[in-house]
Structures are given as structure tokens and as C-alpha cells.
Amino acid sequence: MAHGMGDILDRLNRIEGVKGSMVVGRDGIVVASDFADFINEDAVAAVSSAILSSLDGALKRLEMGGFKRFVITGSDAKIVLMKGRNTLVLVLLRKDINLGFVGVEIREAVAEIDERTHL
Amino acid sequence: MGIISSLVRGWEKRRLEKIEKNSPRPPAEVFIRLYEIYHSEGEVNAASRVAKRGMRLYPHNPDIGKASRDMDRMVREIEKERLRQKIESYPNPILYARLAELYKTDGEIGASVKVCEAGIRAFPDYGGTYLLLGQICFDQEDFDGALSYLEKAAELDRYNYMALRLLADTYMKQGRYMDAVQNLDAILYFAPGDEQVLDALKAAKTAAGIQEEVPPEAAPAEAVPAPAPTTKVKPREPAKGASTVARQMKMKAAAKKQVAYTDAIEILKTIEGVHGALLVDAFGLVIASYLSQDVDEELAGAMITNIYRSTARSAQQMGLGSFEDGVIEGESGNIHLIAIQDMILAVFAAATIKMGLLEKAIRDFANAVLEVG
Numbered sequence: 001m002a003h004g005m006g007d008i009l010d011r012l013n014r015i016e017g018v019k020g021s022m023v024v025g026r027d028g029i030v031v032a033s034d035f036a037d038f039i040n041e042d043a044v045a046a047v048s049s050a051i052l053s054s055l056d057g058a059l060k061r062l063e064m065g066g067f068k069r070f071v072i073t074g075s076d077a078k079i080v081l082m083k084g085r086n087t088l089v090l091v092l093l094r095k096d097i098n099l100g101f102v103g104v105e106i107r108e109a110v111a112e113i114d115e116r117t118h119l
Numbered sequence: 120m121g122i123i124s125s126l127v128r129g130w131e132k133r134r135l136e137k138i139e140k141n142s143p144r145p146p147a148e149v150f151i152r153l154y155e156i157y158h159s160e161g162e163v164n165a166a167s168r169v170a171k172r173g174m175r176l177y178p179h180n181p182d183i184g185k186a187s188r189d190m191d192r193m194v195r196e197i198e199k200e201r202l203r204q205k206i207e208s209y210p211n212p213i214l215y216a217r218l219a220e221l222y223k224t225d226g227e228i229g230a231s232v233k234v235c236e237a238g239i240r241a242f243p244d245y246g247g248t249y250l251l252l253g254q255i256c257f258d259q260e261d262f263d264g265a266l267s268y269l270e271k272a273a274e275l276d277r278y279n280y281m282a283l284r285l286l287a288d289t290y291m292k293q294g295r296y297m298d299a300v301q302n303l304d305a306i307l308y309f310a311p312g313d314e315q316v317l318d319a320l321k322a323a324k325t326a327a328g329i330q331e332e333v334p335p336e337a338a339p340a341e342a343v344p345a346p347a348p349t350t351k352v353k354p355r356e357p358a359k360g361a362s363t364v365a366r367q368m369k370m371k372a373a374a375k376k377q378v379a380y381t382d383a384i385e386i387l388k389t390i391e392g393v394h395g396a397l398l399v400d401a402f403g404l405v406i407a408s409y410l411s412q413d414v415d416e417e418l419a420g421a422m423i424t425n426i427y428r429s430t431a432r433s434a435q436q437m438g439l440g441s442f443e444d445g446v447i448e449g450e451s452g453n454i455h456l457i458a459i460q461d462m463i464l465a466v467f468a469a470a471t472i473k474m475g476l477l478e479k480a481i482r483d484f485a486n487a488v489l490e491v492g
Contacts, residue, residue: 037143038176039438047433050314054429055447057311058422062414064467065450072430074439076172092438 005032005116008109015105017097019077023113024048024088031087039092048081048090071099082106085114132156139169147177154186163197166190175438195221212238212245213400217461219251228255246275247402250282257285265289273302278309278421279403280428287319296327309421313429380407383487390480392472394452397465398488399424406462423465427456459485 005023012021013034020035028049033041056067070081078093080103089110093102135153138145150173157166170190173183202218215238222231232255238248253268266289272282283302290299303320310316380398384407387396395410403424408416431442445456448470455466455477464484468477 037438040436044437047436050312051429051433053312053314054310055426058309058426059447059449059454061309061311062419062422062449062454062467064452064454067447068450069448070430070445071448072434072437072439072445073443074434074437074441075443076440077438079434079437079439 005113006034008112009034012091012105012109015102017094018102019092019094021092021109022048022090024090026086026088035092044090048088051081052083052088080106082110084110084117086117087113089113128156139172144176147173147180147183150177151180151182151186154183154190158186158190163190163193167194171440192225195225210241212242212247213402213404213461215241216245216247216251216400216402219248223251223255228259231255244275246272246279246282246404247400249275250279250285250402253282253285253289257289262289262292266293276402276404276417277305278417280306280310280421280425281402284316284319287323291323291326296323299323300327300329309418310425313425379490380488383407383484384409386483386487387466387480390468390472390476392469393466393477393480394469395467396484397423397467398459399463399465401461401463410467419465423454423456423463426454427458427463430456431458455481457481457485459488462488464488 009021009023009032012018013036019037020033020039022033022035022041022045023031024045025031026049028046030041030045033045035041051070052067055070059065059067067083069083072079072081073095076095078095078097080089080091080093080099082089082091087110089106091102091106093099132153135149135156138149139153142149150169153169154166154173157163157169166186167190170183170187173180174187177183199218199221202214202221206214206218215234219231219234219238222228222234232252235248235252235255238245242248249268249272253265253272256262256264256268265285269282269286269289272279273286276282283306287299287302287306290296290302300320300323303316303323306316307313307320384396384398387393388409395408395414397408397410397416397419398406399420400406401424403421405416405420408420410416410419426447427442430445434440434442442458444458447454447456451470453468453470453472455464455468457464457466464481466477466481
């Protein structure tokens with residue numbers, strides 16, 4: 001893991017139902033990553049970055065302000081994409097997990113990452 | 120099958136299911152054998168699920184690849200039969216487009232064309248079927264044919280991502296680079312930041328000899344939305360032999376369905392904090408909507424379809440399986456996206472909305488749509 005964010009991801013990954021997490025730069029490059037199962041990290045990072053870029057523009061055009069968070073539920077799992085100041089944080093969850101508690105933890109993790117990546 | 124072998128098979132099935140359930144990465148053989156058992160017992164959903172998971176974990180295993188392809192084919196055959204029956208009993212243009220698309224996926228091009236033509240006869244103002252014919256022509260390198268169908272599709276729905284995208288590719292094939300640039304610019308209006316379109320636009324501009332690169336976000340708003348391309352194709356009249364009575368019945372059925380969708384949208388209006396809702400088909404056509412008057416319905420429909428399309432594609436790539444729903448949170452409101460059959464429901468809501476109420480309303484909406492679907 002890079003940029004000393006391992007402890008933040010490690011904390012996230014200890015939460016019940018979290019299957020892994022990743023920090024992605026604005027350019028779609030993996031900054032830090034920790035997943036229990038194999039995933040193609042580079043591809044997921046690129047896809048996440050593309051989603052962010054697409055949603056940010058669409059929300060502004062629909063006059064809903066900038067992008068904050070995207071929660072996608074699939075047939076097998078759930079993913080949370082949350083925008084930080086300079087990064088995008090991605091958390092993979094079990095499908096049945098309620099986002100109440102995990103959501104707060106993710107928000108705190110993003111704030112901490114923001115602090116560490118603040119130039 | 121004898122009693123003993125049946126017992127052994129049942130035992131093997133339970134053992135493999137246990138491994139598949141509890142192991143984060145079961146051996147490839149587990150998926151192959153489980154698939155064979157489910158398949159032979161006619162458990163289509165279970166076989167499909169196992170094949171998909173096996174494919175995600177072992178994308179290069181030839182046996183799992185074959186099982187996955189066979190399964191996909193079987194699921195498509197079941198879906199084709201369902202669509203054929205629906206078209207007979209309760210037709211709408213989306214059913215024709217979906218059926219034609221499935222035939223096309225299986226390489227049954229003749230059948231796909233026939234379904235498209237029948238769909239156009241019954242519903243001449245629906246762009247999805249023209250788009251499919253355009254795709255077929257494009258694949259067969261009949262670019263003149265592709266152009267006529269795609270221009271018609273874009274004329275009927277000026278925010279049709281796929282039609283405009285393929286139209287741009289066709290213009291490029293024909294050396295009409297400026298037309299390609301114009302179409303790609305039009306897409307960026309409702310799909311801002313789409314990387315594939317930005318790359319294609321760059322290539323089209325280079326081919327057209329345009330040097331300066333203007334970021335799409337910085338372009339003046341009035342310059343971006345391109346007018347719908349002019350068409351060379353006249354709307355098709357019903358075939359001479361077509362039964363007028365049958366056609367009228369089909370139109371009535373479609374109208375009844377439209378009323379049911381609009382009624383279902385009304386359910387959502389009653390929830391405090393819901394600002395609007397939109398039901399669109401896979402091609403971006405708005406089926407029913409409830410939006411404030413200052414929102415361009417077609418544009419919103421195109422944007423929602425585009426977001427859904429990229430998200431659904433990404434969900435597979437990110438190992439989430441097939442897309443079920445999504446919540447996009449913006450600074451001043453949320454968009455809830457739900458896939459219902461071949462349609463997408465988008466609900467625009469305040470961030471403070473009571474999620475329980477909204478989820479119940481969405482469930483009611485989905486049930487109402489499925490009832491008539």
C-alpha cells in the first residue's frame with residue numbers, strides 16, 4: 001500500500017461486511033488498495049474514475065450540485081464510491097449490509113484521506 | 120438414474136454447494152461440476168449463477184467459459200420465447216427491439232431484421248428498432264443503409280446515445296469527419312465526461328483537421344446541443360397485408376400500458392421529498408415521467424440512460440454481478456436508479472427523504488409496472 005493509507009483501509013476492512021477498499025487518484029490510478037478476494041484493481045480504478053467523471057458532469061447539468069457519493073447494488077455485492085478532495089474512495093461490501101454505520105465510517109475515512117493528501 | 124447413483128449425486132451436489140458457498144475462491148472444478156448437475160436437473164437460475172461466478176474467478180478456464188456461454192444462450196432462448204408471447208398478447212415497441220437484439224446476439228440476423236421490420240410496422244415512431252437495423256447494416260459494412268436507419272433513429276430521439284455514437288462511426292467510415300464531430304459533441308451534452316466519446320471526438324477532430332481542443336465543459340451552452348440530423352428515410356407505412364383490426368388492438372394495448380405506467384408514477388408523487396420521476400427504456404426513450412416544467416424530459420431521460428448504461432457495465436467489471444439499483448448523491452439531491460425488466464426508473468429526491476417510505480413507493484411502482492409488463 002502506498003502513501004501511508006494502509007491503516008485507514010485496514011480499519012475500514014475490519015468492519016463487518018466490508019470485503020475490501022481502495023483509494024483512487026483523480027487520474028484513475030490506484031493510490032492504495034486492500035481486497036480479500038482477487039479483483040483487477042487497475043481496471044476497477046479506471047472504471048470508478050470514469051463513473052465519477054461522468055456523474056459529476058451529469059449532476060451539474062441536472063442542477064443537483066457536484067457528485068458526493070454513489071452506492072451501487074448488484075446481484076452479488078454492493079459498492080460505495082465516495083469522492084474526496086483529491087481522491088475517490090471505493091468500498092466493496094456484502095450485498096446485505098446496511099449502510100448506516102458503514103457509511104459513517106467511510107465518510108470519516110475519506111476525511112482522513114483528504115487530510116493526508118492535502119497539498 | 121438408479122437410487123444409489125441418485126443418492127450419490129445428491130450427496131455430491133450438497134458437498135459442492137457447501138464448498139462453493141463457504142470458500143472465497145473454490146477450485147474451478149467445483150464450478151464445472153456444479154454447473155453440470157444444475158444443468159442436468161433443469162435448475163437454470165442456479166446453473167447461471169454458478170457459471171457467472173466461475174467466469175469471474177476463472178475468466179480463462181475454457182470449460183467454465185463454455186458453460187457460461189451455453190448458459191447465456193439458454194437464458195436468451197427462454198427470454199426470446201417470453202418476448203414472442205408478450206408481443207402476441209400485449210405488444211409494445213420495446214419488446215420488438217429486445218427480441219430483435221437477442222436474435223442479433225445469437226447471429227440470427229435474418230430473424231432480427233424481420234422482427235425489427237414488424238416492430239416498425241406496428242410502431243413506426245419508435246427509434247430503438249431503427250437503431251438495431253442500423254447496427255446490423257453497420258456490422259455488414261453497408262454504411263449507406265446504416266446511415267439511413269441511424270439518422271431516422273436520431274431524428275426520433277435526438278438524445279439517443281447509441282444512435283448518435285454509431286452515426287458518428289458511420290460518418291467516419293464515409294469520410295464525413297465534420298458530421299462525426301457534430302454528433303459526438305451532441306452526445307457530450309447529455310453524457311458529459313464520457314471518456315469513449317471524448318477519445319472518439321479527438322480522433323474525429325484530428326481527421327477533420329481541427330487543431331484546437333476545446334474542453335466540452337467550457338464550451339458555450341447554446342453551441343453544444345446539436346440539432347437532430349436530417350433524415351433520408353420516410354416513416355414506413357404499415358404493410359399492405361397487415362390487419363388493421365389487429366394493429367388497432369395492439370395500439371390499444373400499448374395505450375393501456377402507457378396509462379398504467381403514468382398511474383404508477385403518480386404513486387411516487389405522493390412521497391414528500393420526491394422532486395420527480397422518470398421511466399425510460401434501454402434506448403433512452405421516456406415512457407412515463409413526472410418532472411418539473413423547467414426540466415427537459417428528453418435530456419433527463421438521455422442522461423439517466425447514459426448513467427445507467429455505464430453503471431451497469433461497470434457493475435459487471437467491478438464484480439458486483441448484474442446491476443439492481445443505485446443511489447447517486449449530489450450536493451443538492453439524490454437520484455435513485457432501479458432496473459425494472461428492460462426499463463430504468465429514476466427518482467429525483469431530496470437528500471433528507473425518508474428512505475423507508477421511498478423504498479416502499481418504489482416497490483409499489485415496480486409491482487404496478489410488472490403487473491402490466
